[in-house]
Amino acid sequence: MQDRLSALDASFLYMEDPVTPMHVGGVAVFERPSTGFDYPDVLALIGQRLGYLPRYRQRVLSVPGHLARPVWVDDVDFDLNYHVRRSALPGPGTDDQLFDLVARLVSRPLALERPLWEVYYVEGLSDDRVALVTKTHQAVVDGTGTIELGQLILDDVAAEAEEFEDTWTPRRQPSRTQLVLDAVSETVQRPTELVNTAVVAAKDAVATVGKVTEAVSGVAATLRSVARPAPEGPLNAPVSGGRMFSVVRTRLEDFRKVRAEHGGTVNDVVLAVVAGALREWLLSRGSALTSDSTVRALVPLAVSDADTEFSSAGLVGNEVAAYLVDLPVGEPNAVLRLQHIGHAMTAHLDSGRSVAARTLLKVGGFAPATLHSLGARAANSFSGRFFNLVITNSPGPQVPLYAGPARMAEMFPVLPLAKNQVLAIGVTSYHGGVYFGLNGDRKAVYDVDLLGGMIEEALEELRGADW
DSSP states (O other), rough: EEEEEHHHHHHHHOOOBBBOOOOOEEEEEOOOOOOOHHHHHHHHHHHHGGGGGGGEEEEEEGGGGOOSSEEEOOTTTOOHHEEEEEOOEEEEEHHHHHHHHHHHHHHHHOOOOSSSSSEEEEEEEEEGEEEEEEETTTOOOOOOOOOOOHHOOOOOSSOOOOOOOOOOOOOOOOOHHHHHHHHHHHHHHHHHHHHHHHHHHHTOSSTTOOOEEEEEETTEEEEOOOOOOHHHHHHHSSSOOOOEEEEEEHHHHHHHHHHHHOOHHHHHHHHHHHHHHHHHHHHTTTTTOOOOOOOOEEEEEEEEOOOOOOOSSSOTEEEEEEEEEEEOOOOOOHHHHHHHHHHHHHHHHHHHOOOOHHHHHTSSOOOOHHHHHHHHHTTTTSSSSOOOOEEEEOOOSSOEEEETEEEEEEEEEOOOOOOOOEEEEEEEEEETEEEEEEEETTTTTTOOOOOOHHHHHHHHHHOOOOO
């Protein structure tokens, strides 16, 4: 039998269109060592590691007549140079130039006739830095059989890149006749499969309102709120083909100080900071806020399977649950906003299934890359009617990591936009820093840089709050 896409994986392909590509991205900035870290080094490093990720050399092949979901097949024309690309910034190589490039890159859909990932080696950054920009389709990363490429190429020690000989041999692609025969055989064994395939093909892959739990391929998205539509506002608008990408750099110590002073968790503080920034942003847009005004965020969080220990090799046996949190943007007091959010998140902590940050840090490699991908999968498993934006927050290691000999200085996640949702925020902590990546629609959130500055101001407001 063929390696068929799961219903959830297939849904990401069916939901994709030219203005809402379904890939998750990341921007990692590296300090170039004196020994060099050039494009051939990156090519060799990724080539060495691909043997651990067979999915990265496979492409999606549709079944004639849509008799069944598509299948994964080896790409007989796989070309590593196509997927690992070289780019350069013109002088002076500023961060703003880099993030403008990132916005353009992430707005372009991946080619469906090739393996669904790309890496861009970006040189020309000031201070002798380079960047790796990754794009990986949500159909690829399931957290069990396949992790995000960024998790695989980073190590906790520096090492020189080595030349490698690619001995991989692709398996022969199945014929159209074989695809049809396999589909018919599966339909005979499981008659409901044909109905399910038709439903997915009709783009009805999300759960119905009455079904509040969706668990497919080991990834669960659990709706923790009353099934009512999200509040209306400027965050829900038609998405264009353009993107604006902005970043915010903060220090983990500041979030820990706020937590120690006012209680809650670091994640609660992150959400309170975003709530404070959204409040000021909405006011700058002329929105009329009342004391009851909220913005509903879908917040994916790692949860543990009651019957399975957390795996340090991956996320096997564990889930990412999507929690709906009403951010109290109508509340003018920063500490009260934090307390409201802490109360809302208590149900997750009381469930006994929450995964502590220190446990997530045991996952091999740079786990946030995979966790952000799983968070996006969980978010896109549900109808956008129920939330205004997605916020993922994943703790990373507090020690330096390296790609070959190059030390990673900072990392920013880039989450995809869903239909009629014009802002997504990814947050990652790493080596004492907390890094925000804000992906906004170019027309609807043209002032995403302004929102980024308001995140810094909201953190300062909480740090100075006296309660």
